[in-house]
Amino acid sequence: MTLNQNEIENLVYVAFLAGILLILWLLRSPWLKGKSGEFWVKLSLRRNLDESGYQILNDLTLPIRGGTTQIDHVIVSRYGIFVVETKNLSGWIFGGANQKTWTQTFRRKKFKMQNPTHQNFKHVKAVQELLRIPQYKIHNVVAFVGSARPRTIMPSNVVWSIRELVRYINSFDQVLLNEDELSSISIQLSEGALSPSRKTHRSHLNHVKAQSGQLGASKAKCPRCGSEMVERTNRNSQNRFLGCSMYPKCKGTRRIG
Ligand SMILES: [Zn+2]
Structure with missing residues (x-):
């Protein structure tokens, strides 16, 4: 079968349209939003x-x-070690420095979540135990990198954009670690960290399942789009479950345990 000039042009046109549609679909997908958030x-x-x-x-x-x-993210500098937890969420966020649970609200829905600075404190402790340095040299930072905005007065170590995150890190100018300490910290972190292989991922998931109550399911993945899951509470039954962080774009859920 041979195609004449016109038919070839039509095929190219259809392929071009299909390509555009595919790109539009990808751009709208929560999976890509999650991935591009991390990338940025x-x-x-x-x-x-x-x-x-x-x-x-x-x-x-x-x-x-x-x-x-x-x-x-862990950022090692003379001004201390920054332990950064990123939250790619949307909606309004209500919370405070000492509140155990924060609330994420949408027009018609409301979710509770663990205070992310408390959640990240466990990461700070893990770094501290590995490096054996005083806690004041480790900074606990939570960065909301999605479209979520605060509706209450928030602690200064909670930032609301990548730009604010950079500004916050740059605002520390008191030298806390000398060159010798910095090079030993680098070595300890690279030796102490487990390779992010499938195996560590799986053992992490199991661990999250086992301890979801205390740890929060910090890095479980959404079955629909692969984005991070956050722990939520059903308003009526008070049952806890994992919901996709990309809500309302993705409504993926998962049971805890
Ligand atoms: Zn999802």
Whole structure:
């Protein structure tokens, strides 16, 4: 079968339209939103923090008693170690420094979540136990990198954009660690961190399942789109479950345990 000029042009046109539709569909997918969120955080940190002064480690898996814990970003500098938990969420956020649970609200829905600074404190402890340095040299930072906005007065270590995250990190100028300490910390972190292989991922998930009450299901993945899951409470039954962080775009849920 041979195609004449016209038919070829039509085929090219259809393929072009299909390509555009595929791209539009991908851009709307929560999976890509989640992935691009992580990508932008990594890129912005690398581009906006002076390379010689700040060592950036992404997606670190550290051992803790009875399992492992996964940390989004650890930034090592003379001004201390920044342990960063990122939250790619939308909606309005209500909470406070000492409140155990925070609330994420949408027009018609409301979810409770563990205070993310408390959740990240477990990561701070894991870093502290590995490095054996005083806690004041480790900074607990929570960065909301989605469209979520605060509706209550929030602690200063909770930031609401990647730009604010960079500004917050740069605002520390008191030297807390000397060169010798920094190089030993680098070595300890790279040796102490478990490779993010399938195996550590699986043992992490099991651990999360076992301890979801205390740890929060920090890095379980959505069965629909692969984004991070957050622990939520059903308003009527008070049952806890895992919901997709991309809600309302994705309504994936998972049972705890
Ligand atoms: Zn999802």
